[in-house]
Amino acid sequence: xxxxxxxFRQATTADSLLLSRGLHAALLINDVTDERLRRFADLVCxxxxxxxxxxxxxxxxxxxxxxGIITAYDGSRYAAMRQVTMPLLKREFDI
Numbered sequence: 001x002x003x004x005x006x007x008f009r010q011a012t013t014a015d016s017l018l019l020s021r022g023l024h025a026a027l028l029i030n031d032v033t034d035e036r037l038r039r040f041a042d043l044v045c046x047x048x049x050x051x052x053x054x055x056x057x058x059x060x061x062x063x064x065x066x067x068g069i070i071t072a073y074d075g076s077r078y079a080a081m082r083q084v085t086m087p088l089l090k091r092e093f094d095i
Contacts, residue, residue: 005062005064010054010058012054013054015054016041016045017037019041019045019054020038020041023044027095044088049081053081056072
């Protein structure tokens, strides 16, 4: 029986599509096109000043494969990031 090896790594901008998929899943937005996921990744998940940035995200790896993400940040930065994130989500994606 093979042991599952779980590791964690800091997300990078190369993970923006993974972040986009994870956020849509967390918001229970299931009927989403690949185009929307890519656009969201490009406009939101690549930015360092938003809530859902690679800087705020850790990627879980299981046996070398992406298994999930968790986004967390210092609460003292929440208001500033929210002021960027929420208008962007509303304007570009009507979220």
